[in-house]
Amino acid sequence: MSEYSKPLPGLEGLTKDFYGFCKQESLHFQQCSQCGVFRHVPRETCAECNSFEWEWTKSSGRGTIFSWVVINRALHPAFYDPSPDAVPMAPIVVEMEEGVRLVSNMVDCPPDQLEMGMPVSVVFEAVTDEVTLPRFRRV
């Protein structure tokens, strides 16, 4: 795989587990075994009932666009022009059916076509041999 210079997640603890599922092209969130509430980003306990019991539950992968920002000028060297997918880019916040939100990017929607509430579905992009990132496409 060609050299990838953009920021990568640390693969430790619960974050390693989260991205491990992504590598298997499956989006999982923690779900409390006691009260059933989903959470993201990963935490050791349920903020609702303080239970330490939880499991990784597969997400439907479906959600809606909650917000986005269009980056016209990158402020991190790895995203400067003329990288292959240079600015503008538009990180999004997706509100998932499970109630959690996560930060991602669209693979098939230019920034000027983003809309609040737009239905989206997860896809996966292997950016290195170790790391696969969750991305989204229009439904």
Place this chain on the structure above:
Amino acid sequence: MFKDRACIVGIGETGYCRKPGSGMSEEVLQLKASVAALDDAGLHGREIDGILAFPNLGKSEAFAASLGSENLRFAATIHMGGASPVASLRMAAMAVHSGVANHVLIPGGWNGYSGARVRETVTTDKNSIPGGAIAWDYYMPQGLTVPPQWYGLMCRRHMYEYGTTHQQMGAVAVAMRKHAQLNPGALMCGKPLTLEQYMASPMLADPYRINDCCLETDGGTAFIVTTVERARDLGKTPVYIMGAASGQPYPADEFTTRKDFHQTGLTIAAPEAFQMAGITADDVDFAQIYDCFTFEVIQQLEEAGFCKRGEGGGFVENGGIEIGGRLPVNTSGGLLSEAHSLGLGHIVEAVKQLRGDAGERQIDNAEIGVVTGWGDFGDGSIAILRK
């Protein structure tokens, strides 16, 4: 509580610059500002027995050693980024009121222009802010690397839910710039900005244009808090801390999942501070609102209770926050047009206004002022000051 039990008695600044940079270390900048604050108060460094250092910019031990503070007995750092100075002001008031210290120094200073930029520190050190590890693992791989991009997500949602406009954000930028024209120490003095020029400025992280973003500057700032009794013995007009509070949004270290997406630390802190002070927002003569970006001024005016949530855009329009308007905001020019003094400058400016030392930008009959801080993913702090 500690209402009217502590005063700000000394303020100090090095002056602010960009090119070619301060030419001083961040420690020297802070020591120079601290000595200026001591001189302003009529105190000697050996009388300082409390120091609250800004996160990641210096150690209390080192400041004490250089200033001759032989009896340091209260030292701490509050990890709230730009909300740290006002939160430290509050902690200093608690400390002198309870007797654990008599003279507390709060220094801050950096080479924010000529040294490491925020855009570099937040992407190279996952411990630079409390939510840094989460940003590292879940934001940055998706290209969301720096504050204007994080906060842009908050701003766009506010625009969608409440109809807040670019013109309203521009009104904040224009007001700060107007005030800077009255402040010879402001880096944007002599560089006025019209709303048309604002609207024509390029997008950086849409919804933020270049002119929605604060300056990156070098400089040091400091202030000193002591007891009411000691303040009366010193020469300067004491500035009383009527009320102060700080708070965290929930969760503080990750902002996308908040149930109340518009909540900030101020949402919690402001009612506490106003209750302690025994006043309402209507009693306030001016406000120094932490203006890292224009929208954060609108949001904090709402969460501090100067208007209802969703009405901040209308509040700042038509000169509402300019000197002569209903609530003059950031009379020095603020982070947007004076300098990025880490939020300490907002406190220093409030003291100047309450002393009647604000020169051309002096607000007539300024008796009560509010100062806020904003940091990290929306940590908040607020102080209500009077003369």
